[in-house]
Amino acid sequence: MQELIATGVSRQHQNFKEVIQSYYQLTKPRIIPLLLITTAASMWMASNGRVDPFLLVVTLLGGTLAAASAQTLNCIYDRDIDYTMERTRKRPIPSGKVQTRHALIFAIVLAVLSFTLLTVFANLLAALLAMSGIVFYMVVYTHFLKRHTTQNIVIGGAAGAIPALVGWAAVTGDLSWSAWMLFAIVFLWTPPHFWALALMIREDYAKVGIPMLPVIVGEEETTKQIWIYTLIMVGSTFLLIYPLGTVGIVYGAIAIILGWKFIQKSWQLLHNPSDIPLARSTFKYSIIYMMLLCLGIVVDTLPETHSLTAILVDNLQTIISAIPIS
Numbered sequence: 001m002q003e004l005i006a007t008g009v010s011r012q013h014q015n016f017k018e019v020i021q022s023y024y025q026l027t028k029p030r031i032i033p034l035l036l037i038t039t040a041a042s043m044w045m046a047s048n049g050r051v052d053p054f055l056l057v058v059t060l061l062g063g064t065l066a067a068a069s070a071q072t073l074n075c076i077y078d079r080d081i082d083y084t085m086e087r088t089r090k091r092p093i094p095s096g097k098v099q100t101r102h103a104l105i106f107a108i109v110l111a112v113l114s115f116t117l118l119t120v121f122a123n124l125l126a127a128l129l130a131m132s133g134i135v136f137y138m139v140v141y142t143h144f145l146k147r148h149t150t151q152n153i154v155i156g157g158a159a160g161a162i163p164a165l166v167g168w169a170a171v172t173g174d175l176s177w178s179a180w181m182l183f184a185i186v187f188l189w190t191p192p193h194f195w196a197l198a199l200m201i202r203e204d205y206a207k208v209g210i211p212m213l214p215v216i217v218g219e220e221e222t223t224k225q226i227w228i229y230t231l232i233m234v235g236s237t238f239l240l241i242y243p244l245g246t247v248g249i250v251y252g253a254i255a256i257i258l259g260w261k262f263i264q265k266s267w268q269l270l271h272n273p274s275d276i277p278l279a280r281s282t283f284k285y286s287i288i289y290m291m292l293l294c295l296g297i298v299v300d301t302l303p304e305t306h307s308l309t310a311i312l313v314d315n316l317q318t319i320i321s322a323i324p325i326s
């Protein structure tokens with residue numbers, strides 16, 4: 001009955017549209033697009049810029065269903081703390097809009113649909129990887145780590161990096177160093193992404209006893225960790241160029257500009273650990289960063305970009321000699 005107290009909403013009083021909206025909210029839909037962007041970038045890399053549109057659609061759909069299932073399971077498991085935290089108490093389960101049992105059925109249906117879709121239209125490896133994402137996020141992150149260690153999101157972050165593997169596997173049927181490299185980039189990006197947010201909402205986590213890093217070690221140590229992870233993560237983005245050679249100079253230029261800005265933000269945060277607007281801006285930037293970096297991968301791997309850069313390089317001599325030097 002406590003489920004119904006948060007907002008006073010009764011299940012009997014929901015119309016069809018509200019029911020659909022409640023199930024939609026269970027999937028934490030705002031996070032899914034970025035997971036799909038990493039999947040898509042990986043597909044572009046794996047296919048040298050020539051992605052089969054049908055495969056792209058089914059893989060992204062399968063990925064969406066898997067992520068939605070994982071998030072729904074997380075909403076079920078965390079319904080007690082979600083009820084207590086300000087930010088999460090209006091979620092469908094703590095607010096009494098969806099019954100736990102129905103949410104569980106919904107999550108299972110989503111997972112089955114995802115597995116079937118990916119197995120039939122992509123391949124078994126992509127399907128198994130998507131399922132491993134659900135299991136890892138649910139069992140390793142949500143059950144074992146989230147409530148027990150400050151390293152929860154460092155290790156648990158691997159779940160959020162799995163979509164990068166799904167994309168590569170869907171195209172090639174196996175995994176390569178480049179797939180693992182994109183996985184590593186998302187993995188290393190997760191701590192700065194999440195800890196910047198956790199600096200803003202640490203009181204909420206403290207209230208429910210979740211040992212997120214800023215709650216346990218304070219702001220200064222957290223910003224130090226954000227700084228270290230940002231440096232390693234930005235450095236790692238260049239390994240896709242050398243030694244892996246999967247992307248080229250267009251991606252390189254984009255990675256330098258985006259990475260420099262991320263480093264600047266983390267540096268500022270390191271010197272102003274209590275600056276909440278700065279933490280917010282770093283969190284928001286982390287999302288834009290990942291979006292644009294993935295876009296950089298897509299643009300770089302397009303055959304048109306290759307032709308254009310080849311023409312530019314061929315004509316570099318002529319272009320340079322045409323520049324008037326006084």
Ligand code: HEM
Nearest residue numbers: 030031034035038087153156157160161186190194197287
């Ligand atoms: C263990 C790893 C991660 C944790 C703990 C985490 C945690 C969070 C939390 C708590 C929020 C705020 C959501 C809200 O206000 O309801 C958030 C927002 C967000 N996260 Fe993460 N995140 C993780 C990994 C990722 C990954 C891997 C991605 C995608 C590649 C991602 C993408 C996003 C996006 C796009 C938002 C903004 C949603 C909005 O517009 O409100 N996150 N994250």
Ligand SMILES: CC(C)=CCC/C(C)=C/CC/C(C)=C/COP(=O)(O)OP(=O)(O)O
Nearest residue numbers: 031066067070130133134137159160162163
């Ligand atoms: C391939 C596949 C299906 C992968 C799963 C990827 C996945 C669902 C990643 C989610 C990462 C994330 C937003 C965690 C927040 O959880 P939280 O419980 O800490 O957030 P909360 O405090 O908002 O509940």
